[in-house]
Ligand SMILES: NC(=O)C1=CN([C@@H]2O[C@H](COP(=O)(O)OP(=O)(O)OC[C@H]3O[C@@H](n4cnc5c(N)ncnc54)[C@H](O)[C@@H]3O)[C@@H](O)[C@H]2O)C=CC1
């Protein structure tokens with residue numbers, strides 16, 4: 001992979017998306033690698049201009065790349081859900097990103113709101129299912145706009161979909177020193193879906209006798225994230241629970257500006273997509289206030305995914321060193337200055 005140029009599709013998106021993506025690309029450039037970047041004009045501006053979210057022809061072009069770097073989508077000027085479903089979720093679903101990989105890690109030097117918590121206490125890998133659950137879009141509305149309106153939003157869980165993500169999570173757990181996997185769900189109430197998830201984890205666990213397996217209801221898991229984060233190593237969970245607990249994970253591990261993610265298609269049949277966990281943050285867009293670190297760490301995940309482990313470690317180390325030096329001084333730098341500092345370290 002390293003010998004030829006990497007074809008990278010870039011979807012900067014909305015709000016702070018373009019600001020943080022610029023810094024992610026700056027860090028990639030600092031590695032001195034051959035990267036063919038194709039920028040895609042997708043997001044609120046295109047929707048206003050053309051009414052399009054993700055035309056089929058653009059999706060077909062994006063498929064021809066090795067990976068995708070995405071900033072964030074969503075804008076207050078566009079009805080909620082239009083871009084989130086029509087662009088972001090469409091990319092995840094069409095490219096079959098069934099693993100949404102979200103490390104939750106407290107880096108040395110980073111302040112956590114949790115008392116007496118050391119970096120070794122917060123080191124988890126959340127494996128969130130990416131193509132099913134309540135995000136699948138099943139449901140509908142009856143008698144809309146009347147006092148008798150009924151809205152349903154169903155959670156789709158298939159044996160195939162659950163098993164493949166659970167297997168992926170076990171593989172991840174097997175590679176980590178603690179070898180522990182926790183299923184997070186709500187199987188005491190969501191009895192149909194929860195039962196499928198629990199039975200699947202039990203069945204796959206039989207093939208991994210060295211892995212300690214446990215279970216936490218999602219409500220209790222949110223409490224443990226704050227009170228005993230050291231309980232968790234690898235977490236496997238559904239699309240919605242994974243979305244929610246990883247914002248909480250970001251908060252306990254130093255803030256949403258540090259949380260990275262990868263939407264992975266482990267089969268390699270389509271490009272995987274890397275993006276910060278955060279959204280388009282319209283409240284700070286255009287002000288140079290966004291922390292680009294989450295995007296830069298997502299670039300490290302992208303490099304790792306492409307088999308460029310040395311380059312990935314270089315980027316991650318540059319971020320780790322920057323975080324130690326930062327010591328709470330984030331507000332003193334703009335988005336661009338933070339990107340410059342990290343890129344300089346990468347360039348060495
Ligand atoms: N993957 C994506 O494209 C996502 C898109 N969204 C969309 O983004 C829009 C805003 O959603 P919100 O719920 O407000 O979530 P958000 O993550 O954009 O912002 C939540 C809070 O975190 C802050 N924040 C986010 N990223 C930051 C960064 N890099 N540095 C410093 N502060 C940061 C924001 O200023 C805001 O106060 C909505 O349209 C939403 O649908 C939300 C989450 C993910």
Ligand SMILES: CC(C)CC(=O)C(=O)O
Nearest residue numbers: 084085088089243277279
């Ligand atoms: C905007 C949503 C579709 C997704 C989201 O919040 C996320 O993936 O973290």
Ligand SMILES: [Mg+2]
Nearest residue numbers: 243244247277
């Ligand atoms: Mg989210």
